[in-house]
Amino acid sequence: MAALPSARVSRVLLREATKADLDPSAKDDGHPTFERIDFSSAVPVDLLGLRGSMAFNSSTRYELNGGHLENAGDRAVLVQTKGNLQRLLKAGLKLEQQLSEAQLQPGCFGENLFVDGESFDAATLCVGDVLRGWRDDRPTELRLQIASPRCPCGKVDEKLGKTCTLNGVRAHCARTGLAGFFLRTLSKGDIQDGDVLKVVERPHPEWTLSRVSHLIYGNDKAVMQYLLRSRKAAKDLKTPVILREEFMGSQSELEELATLEALAIFEWREYLVQMLGQAPIGRYKAKSRRRSPAKWILVAVISVTALAVLRRRKRDWLSC
Numbered sequence: 489m490a491a492l493p494s495a496r497v498s499r500v501l502l503r504e505a506t507k508a509d510l511d512p513s514a515k516d517d518g519h520p521t522f523e524r525i526d527f528s529s530a531v532p533v534d535l536l537g538l539r540g541s542m543a544f545n546s547s548t549r550y551e552l553n554g555g556h557l558e559n560a561g562d563r564a565v566l567v568q569t570k571g572n573l574q575r576l577l578k579a580g581l582k583l584e585q586q587l588s589e590a591q592l593q594p595g596c597f598g599e600n601l602f603v604d605g606e607s608f609d610a611a612t613l614c615v616g617d618v619l620r621g622w623r624d625d626r627p628t629e630l631r632l633q634i635a636s637p638r639c640p641c642g643k644v645d646e647k648l649g650k651t652c653t654l655n656g657v658r659a660h661c662a663r664t665g666l667a668g669f670f671l672r673t674l675s676k677g678d679i680q681d682g683d684v685l686k687v688v689e690r691p692h693p694e695w696t697l698s699r700v701s702h703l704i705y706g707n708d709k710a711v712m713q714y715l716l717r718s719r720k721a722a723k724d725l726k727t728p729v730i731l732r733e734e735f736m737g738s739q740s741e742l743e744e745l746a747t748l749e750a751l752a753i754f755e756w757r758e759y760l761v762q763m764l765g766q767a768p769i770g771r772y773k774a775k776s777r778r779r780s781p782a783k784w785i786l787v788a789v790i791s792v793t794a795l796a797v798l799r800r801r802k803r804d805w806l807s808c
Contacts, residue, residue, distance in 0.1 A: 495605025554722030554771025571609030610665030616750030630677025
């Protein structure tokens, strides 16, 4: 049996809140796409992610796009890897602006963590993999689990390639899983540059991130329509985001994936369950179960406050 992969964390990246995170009616306030703050000291990791870092799942935009707070933990930490970026660079995509190594640097996909392992990528990692943090050759308290590939939004094409077509970076990454992956927090802890993430459990070795991405987003029409359809589904609670005939696998694969509890609900399992005509989950649940906007604004304000505290602690640490 092959050894389970591991990779070193080379960057920890936090994001400040924008007006749109706090107020769903606010217009874009001019923040550059995927702007991040490089943080070298240890950052606490909670159930919703890196403390002090604003994220889609802790903003008002998450509910407006069909998210439920009870599923937000499936998107706690977004990771991108050196292995994924190398595969993307070698893909030979025909773009309006060709990709370069200078562009494909840590933070270019808006991730929280960038890891160096070349064998740590969509083809070698699986849904349900449990990762343990290591520091100075000792395990830390932090335990995380891979919940899903990252389903990229249109901002990816704005930043990389400038090609909003089937041949663009967003569409390619959606089909292959190269846009990174989300982790849920199993045991809280902290993380910093130089830590190692080791896969310590692999309950679903057959479900690599690349395979799952291909099955759900591999169809040409689906990969070009999922952004528009998902927004519509968040409003009417019925629009199919991925049609049954667009699913790239067999009926047995569909049924197995739909019941894979380790797979995130948002943007993944909710679509499979909808294809099968089963009781709705995720964005297809009744609106009465949604949280009020005030709850999401509170979550966002807490993130802003936590980032301010982290920055103050960092300044104090540097002055010692």
